[in-house]
Structures are given as structure tokens and as C-alpha cells.
Amino acid sequence: xxxxxxxxxxxxxxxxxxxxxxxxxxxxxxxxxxxxxxxxxxxxxxxxxxxxxxxxxxxxxxxxxxxxxxxxxxxxxxxxxxxxxxxxxxxxxxxxxxxxxxxxxxxxxxxxxxxxxxxxxxxxxxxxxxxxxxxxxxxxxxxxxxxxxxxxxxxxxxxxxxxxxxxxxxxxxxxxxxxxxxxxxxxxxxxxxxxxxxxxxxxxxxxxxxxxxxxxxxxxxxxxxxxxxxxxxxxxxxxxxxxxxxxxxxxxxxxxxxxxxxxxxxxxxxxxxxxxxxxxxxxxxxxxxxxxxxxxxxxxxxxxxxxxxxxxxxxxxxxxxxxxxxxxxxxxxxxxxxxxxxxxxxxxxxxxxxxxxxxxxxxxxxxxxxxxxxxxxxxxxxxxxxxxxxxxxxxxxxxxxxxxxxxxxxxxxxxxxxxxxxxxxxxxxxxxxxxx
Ligand code: P5A
Numbered sequence: 001x002x003x004x005x006x007x008x009x010x011x012x013x014x015x016x017x018x019x020x021x022x023x024x025x026x027x028x029x030x031x032x033x034x035x036x037x038x039x040x041x042x043x044x045x046x047x048x049x050x051x052x053x054x055x056x057x058x059x060x061x062x063x064x065x066x067x068x069x070x071x072x073x074x075x076x077x078x079x080x081x082x083x084x085x086x087x088x089x090x091x092x093x094x095x096x097x098x099x100x101x102x103x104x105x106x107x108x109x110x111x112x113x114x115x116x117x118x119x120x121x122x123x124x125x126x127x128x129x130x131x132x133x134x135x136x137x138x139x140x141x142x143x144x145x146x147x148x149x150x151x152x153x154x155x156x157x158x159x160x161x162x163x164x165x166x167x168x169x170x171x172x173x174x175x176x177x178x179x180x181x182x183x184x185x186x187x188x189x190x191x192x193x194x195x196x197x198x199x200x201x202x203x204x205x206x207x208x209x210x211x212x213x214x215x216x217x218x219x220x221x222x223x224x225x226x227x228x229x230x231x232x233x234x235x236x237x238x239x240x241x242x243x244x245x246x247x248x249x250x251x252x253x254x255x256x257x258x259x260x261x262x263x264x265x266x267x268x269x270x271x272x273x274x275x276x277x278x279x280x281x282x283x284x285x286x287x288x289x290x291x292x293x294x295x296x297x298x299x300x301x302x303x304x305x306x307x308x309x310x311x312x313x314x315x316x317x318x319x320x321x322x323x324x325x326x327x328x329x330x331x332x333x334x335x336x337x338x339x340x341x342x343x344x345x346x347x348x349x350x351x352x353x354x355x356x357x358x359x360x361x362x363x364x365x366x367x368x369x370x371x372x373x374x375x376x377x378x379x380x381x382x383x384x385x386x387x388x389x390x391x392x393x394x395x396x397x398x399x400x401x402x403x404x405x406x407x408x409x410x411x412x413x414x415x416x417x418x419x420x421x422x423x424x425x426x427x428x429x430x431x432x433x434x435x436x
Pocket of ligand 1: 108109110111140142149150151152153154155157158159160270271272273274275303304305306307308309310
């Protein structure tokens, strides 16, 4: 992509109405535009990041054996009357009427729709275990939408629903999702701490929240420092149950067994929430199947959410410096940037154009700042939008030497074209995605 042709409405100044850093940086780097209170349009740069998150989430869900579907954003109230939640849900639900006067609603979540699909298609215990998920827009008329996409009214969620024959199988499915979530967040460069939680409006008796540590987090969290040392790839559900973690009022120093020197206190952003709720919805909505001995059984269910649009803000909260966003390479809108020290020097511009074309041919995600702007403006914008690896073309490029800058460490080195492409290959993780 050439920046001169890109729709990237960056702002020089901090927008006055944004309180938290991620919101400011998302507005300043032209990722989002507020359409009205708590409702945002996603501009090209923001949408690219959102798409990266979707791709990582879908990849890990597929690996965990879940099936991607897409459910409607508008639902009939009848489904919620069946489950008994229509009257309880309150003002957060956007209630609408169609032209025939029928009660409809904009989906705040999809337990009812998923259960309804399965009551048409699940007939036998043999069709389980089954776990379906989608990545789709939700609407919740939050009383206090704030911090941009962190707490929006319309937001993107990955929501999954599992169906099992027995409670044991359902709990096993739940544990599998918990582990796959930790891997998902780790691939986004985040450490997420799973914390036992209340199940609130979703209902049920087993629930975990996933929190990313950031100063602007809405909840206070308490956890054992052992979490900092564990990797999602080796962590088991038993580790999670063994290692102490708690949020807000759930933290009771008297019951906390771990020594104070191991206890960490931090602010957390809730980026995911999972629930096991047994037969709550299958019973209420009449989803039953034929069991092993011909008897009717109600599937045991769970639901699993990731706040996809919130994650964009959470990643920025956890990855920024005074110059702007510092994207983890796996979620960066473009992994590589090309900057010319002078747009008025035709030989540098020719070399930059050639380098850009070579990278495009290799399918590398690159943004080339070809604007007729001062070098300082280009360096500042490249840092603001957080491009992880920046290639600077100064006078030395006439002798085949390119400067490589690492956004996170600030480290710079001079490279030949060959060495440059070796580094590009090394840092281009597109090959990590296996086509399924
Ligand atoms: C689980 C999947 C559910 O809705 N039903 C389907 C369950 N859980 S939840 O905790 O209510 O939401 C899941 C995640 O969505 C994010 N989230 C939000 N993100 C931005 N703005 C909001 N207003 C908002 N509300 C919820 C959170 O990350 C939450 O963990």
C-alpha cells in the first residue's frame, strides 16, 4: 500500500473527548471514526487489525475442533420468550418492531439462536460433542459506553456455543476452550489471566473471565506471579485451578493462600468470558435428543466469548510508548514500512519504488510512505501507527545499504538488500497460518 493513496486520516493533536490512551491513539492513527455515542466506523487501518484478530481467533478455534457459522444480528423476540430472558434482559437490549408489529431485537448475544438451530438439527447423542462459533456484531445499550471501542454499544464478539451429552463431556469442552483462548491471546502478544467469575445474565455454575493487565483496566485483579512465567502452550486447566487469581470483590486476603511476595495486584481489561451452564437453555427451549439407551436427554451447554473489537484497544493499552502504538507483529496492520529520507531525491525514490514492488511480489504486508512530506513527519506517522519493522532509505541506499528499525526496541542496523530480505522472511509470519 502506498500512503499517498491510502485513506488514513491521522490527527496531529490528541482528540479532546478521548480519556484513555488506546482511544486517543485509535482516533489519532485514523483507525476508527465515532458515528454516534458508543458506535464506531472502522477505517482501513483499524479494519486491518480487526481482521488480523479474527484470523488468529478463527485459526485457534478451528484447531480446537470448533465450526464457524454466522448467525443474524436481528432476532425475533419469540426465541427470548422461549428461554425466559426477554423480560429479564432490561434496557441493554435494543428492542425493535418490524413492519408487521412483531417484536424483534438487535442481538446482545446468541445463546437462544444457537440453541434454536440445534433444536432443528440435533437429533441424537451421536451428533455430539459439537461446538459452533461465529465472529459477529452485537448491540448492548450500555448505560455508560466509554473509552472508545473498549466499552462500545455496538461491538464485535467471537461467540461460541458447545453441546455435549454429559456434564463431564461439557466440562471437558469448557476446559478445551479455556486453553485455546490462552493460546489465542498469546498469539496476539498478550498475557491473559483467567479468573473464576460470576456468570451473571448468561447463567450457570462455572465461569472464567480473561483479563489483560493494563493500567486503564476497569477491574482490579489479584494473581499469583507464577502466571507471568507460564506459557499458554504448556499450561493445563489444572494449573489454572491451582494458581491463585481473583477479581475485585472476589479477592479475600484472608482466604488467599499465597504468600504476599508472590501476589500481584493490577488493573485488568476483560477480553474474554466463558460459561458452562448445563441444561439451562436446552431445557427452557425444548432442545432434546435421543440418548444412548433411547431416552430423551437435554444437551449440556456452554458459551464462550471474546471481545474482538475491545481486544484492539486492549492490545494498544498493553503495547504503546510516547510516540504511539507498538503493534505485536502478529496483529500489525502492516508488518513492514518503507520510508525515504527525501522524496525530492529521484534516485532514492526509484530504489524505494523498486524495493516496494519486490516486497509486494513476495506477498509481504508493506506500507510505503511515498507522500511528499518531510522525513520527520513520515517517521512520526510510521511510529504513531505502530509499524513493527521500518526500512529507511537515506543517501546510503545508493550504495545498496538500507536501514532497518525495530519499532519496539528502537534498534537500528544497516543491511544489504540480501540481508534485508532475509530479515523480512524471518519476520513474516504469514506462513504460520495453515490453510484448512
Ligand atoms: C459468551 C459468548 C457473553 O455474552 N454469550 C456468548 C456470552 N459473554 S460476555 O461476557 O457478556 O461478553 C463476552 C465478551 O465481550 C466483550 N464485551 C464488550 N466489548 C466491547 N464493548 C462492550 N460493551 C462489551 N460487552 C462485552 C468482553 O470482552 C466480554 O468478555
